[in-house]
Amino acid sequence: MDRSTTQFDKYTKIWSGPRPASFFDVDCSIGKILFAFMRNHPNSICQISDTEGTALTNGEAITFAIRIAQQLKAMGLKQDDVVGIMGTNTTYLMPVLLGCLLNGTPFHAVSPWQDEGTIKHLFSITRPKLIFCDGKCFQRLSIIARILKSHVYTLKDHRLGMPRVEDLLEPTRAELYYVPETLLLGGDHTVAILCTSGTTGPPKAVCISNSACLFDFGFVTGQDVLLSFSTIDWSAGMFNMLFSCCHGSTRIIPDRPYTPEYMIQLVEKYKVTLLTVVPQQVASLLKIPKTSAQKLRSIKHLLFAGGHCLVATLKKMQSFLHGSGILRNAYGLTEVGTMVSYNYDTQSKPTSVGRLMANIRVKIVDSSGELQGPKGLGEILCHNGQPWSGYVGNPQATAEMRDSAGWYHTGDVGYFDEDHHLHIVERKKDMLKYLGMMYYPHEVEEVIGQMPDVAEVCVFGIFRETEGDAAAASVVLRSGSKLDPKHVEQYVRKNVSVQFKHLHGGVQFVPQLAKSANGKVNRQAVKAAYLRDATQS
CATH class of the missing domain: 3.30.300.30 (ANL, C-terminal domain)
Incomplete structure (x- = not known):
C-alpha cells in the first residue's frame, strides 16, 4: 500500500486516496475466495481458542463450513434469507460464518451482551429464519425467536433438548464435491449485517456488501498472530476473522471478558504480532503494573480504532513498544464497510487518523454548506465508490447517512492538515x-x-x-x-x-x-x- 498518495484537488476541494488495480473480482463471492485459499493451505492453523483449548486448521474449518453450508441449503435458506448470530468468540462460530458466506446467506450478528429489548428490536428488523447463539443468551432471545418461528442452535453452553451446532457437522459424501454458491447480485450482494454502536440511539442493522469485504490489508502475512477482543458483531471482529482466513494468519479468540491483565497474558503466551484494540483498552493497559516492554515485545502492529486516544496515553504506550511505526490509528464507519483512513505515524501525528485508504474520497463541509480546503473545519463526508443497501428496514436513516450522490454524512467534525492527514475533532452531535x-x-x-x-x-x-x-x-x-x-x-x-x-x-x-x-x-x-x-x- 502506498502511504503517500492522498491527493487534494483544489478545484473540487476533494481529497482522494490511492487507486490501485483491484486484486479481486468484486463480483466473486468472498466465500469462494476463502474456500479456495483454505482448501489450498489445509495445514495452516487459522484459529486458536484460548478458553476452550481448541485449534482449527484451515482444512478443518472449511470442512465444517461446507457441512454447515450444505445444511443451510437443505433447510431451504436462500440468498435473500438471514441467519442470526449471537455469540462470543468460540470454536464453531467461525465455521458458521464461513458456512453462511459459502451459501450466500447473509448473517446478522448481534452482540451477545445486548439486553432483551435491543435483541428483539434488531432481530425484528432482519427476521432471521435460523439463529445461532450461546446457551446463556437464549433466555434473552427466546421470545423474539418464538415470534419469528426461528430455529435456534446453540454454539456453546448447550441446553437440554435444544439443537446444537455440532448436530450440523456430520460428514457427508457430497462435501468432497462441494462448490460455493454464486452470488446472484455479485459484488452488491449483502453478505453480512452488523450493528451500529447505539451511542446516539437504538442500534441500526447495517448492510455489508460482498465487494466491501474484498480488500487486501497489505501488511498482514501468514506469519502473523492476530488478537482482538471484539466479537463478530463489530467490524473489527469480522475483519480479523477474514484476515486470518484469507492471509493465512492465526487468530487467537478469547471467550472471556476483557481485562488488561488477560490481554497481556495472551500477547505473551501466543507471541501476538497484530493487536487490535479500542482506545479505552490502550488506557487500561497503562493502568496495570504488569504492562512492560518485555511482555509486549512480539507486537509488530498495535492498531486502535473506534474513538479518540489521549495524546499523553499514546506517548506512554509508545514507550512500551519496540520501535516506531508500531502504534497505529484507524478511522472508519461500519456503513462504509472498511476503513476510511489509516495513520502509520502516531509519533509525529498523534492527533491524526492518517491518510486516506484506497478508493476513498473525502470532502469537508462547514455548517453553511461550503467546501473547505486544508485546515478548514467541517463535517467529514466520504465516498467509497460502491453501492450500499443501507440500514435494513430504515430508509429514512439510510437517506440521512448517505445522500443521492453517494456521500456518507459521518456526523464527525474534522479537517485535513497541510500533509493531507485527516484529524477528527469530535462528533457533530457532541x-x-x-x-x-x-x-x-x-x-x-x-x-x-x-x-x-x-x-x-x-x-x-x-x-x-x-x-x-x-x-x-x-x-x-x-x-x-x-x-x-x-x-x-x-x-x-x-x-x-x-x-x-x-x-x-x-x-x-x-x-x-x-x-x-x-x-x-x-x-x-x-x-x-x-x-x-x-x-x-
Whole structure:
C-alpha cells in the first residue's frame, strides 16, 4: 500500500486516496475466495481458542463450513434469507460464518451482551429464519425467536433438548464435491449485517456488501498472530476473522471478558504480532503494573480504532513498544464497510487518523454548506465508490447517512492538515455551547488526560437554562492516586485559557466509564450516571 498518495484537488476541494488495480473480482463471492485459499493451505492453523483449548486448521474449518453450508441449503435458506448470530468468540462460530458466506446467506450478528429489548428490536428488523447463539443468551432471545418461528442452535453452553451446532457437522459424501454458491447480485450482494454502536440511539442493522469485504490489508502475512477482543458483531471482529482466513494468519479468540491483565497474558503466551484494540483498552493497559516492554515485545502492529486516544496515553504506550511505526490509528464507519483512513505515524501525528485508504474520497463541509480546503473545519463526508443497501428496514436513516450522490454524512467534525492527514475533532452531535461559545468535549478531555494520575476521562455538558452546556467530567484515576476533584478543576483552569471550557459542571471520580457493547465510551450513559449520583448525594 502506498502511504503517500492522498491527493487534494483544489478545484473540487476533494481529497482522494490511492487507486490501485483491484486484486479481486468484486463480483466473486468472498466465500469462494476463502474456500479456495483454505482448501489450498489445509495445514495452516487459522484459529486458536484460548478458553476452550481448541485449534482449527484451515482444512478443518472449511470442512465444517461446507457441512454447515450444505445444511443451510437443505433447510431451504436462500440468498435473500438471514441467519442470526449471537455469540462470543468460540470454536464453531467461525465455521458458521464461513458456512453462511459459502451459501450466500447473509448473517446478522448481534452482540451477545445486548439486553432483551435491543435483541428483539434488531432481530425484528432482519427476521432471521435460523439463529445461532450461546446457551446463556437464549433466555434473552427466546421470545423474539418464538415470534419469528426461528430455529435456534446453540454454539456453546448447550441446553437440554435444544439443537446444537455440532448436530450440523456430520460428514457427508457430497462435501468432497462441494462448490460455493454464486452470488446472484455479485459484488452488491449483502453478505453480512452488523450493528451500529447505539451511542446516539437504538442500534441500526447495517448492510455489508460482498465487494466491501474484498480488500487486501497489505501488511498482514501468514506469519502473523492476530488478537482482538471484539466479537463478530463489530467490524473489527469480522475483519480479523477474514484476515486470518484469507492471509493465512492465526487468530487467537478469547471467550472471556476483557481485562488488561488477560490481554497481556495472551500477547505473551501466543507471541501476538497484530493487536487490535479500542482506545479505552490502550488506557487500561497503562493502568496495570504488569504492562512492560518485555511482555509486549512480539507486537509488530498495535492498531486502535473506534474513538479518540489521549495524546499523553499514546506517548506512554509508545514507550512500551519496540520501535516506531508500531502504534497505529484507524478511522472508519461500519456503513462504509472498511476503513476510511489509516495513520502509520502516531509519533509525529498523534492527533491524526492518517491518510486516506484506497478508493476513498473525502470532502469537508462547514455548517453553511461550503467546501473547505486544508485546515478548514467541517463535517467529514466520504465516498467509497460502491453501492450500499443501507440500514435494513430504515430508509429514512439510510437517506440521512448517505445522500443521492453517494456521500456518507459521518456526523464527525474534522479537517485535513497541510500533509493531507485527516484529524477528527469530535462528533457533530457532541458539540456543546456555553455562554454562547461552542466547544467540543474532546478538547477538555485532552487537557485532563495530561494529568499523570488520570487513566480515563469523559467530558459532557450539564445543561443550565441561563448558561447552556456547562462542562463536567467523569474521571477514572490510576491506582494509588490521591487526587481530589478540585485538583482537576484547577488544572483545567490553569491550562485552558478560555473560561467557557472550564469545568463549571464539576468533576466526579468513578471506578469505570460506561461503555457500549463494542467497548466505546457511551457519553450519554456516563452523563446519566453522573446526574444520578449527583441527585443522590
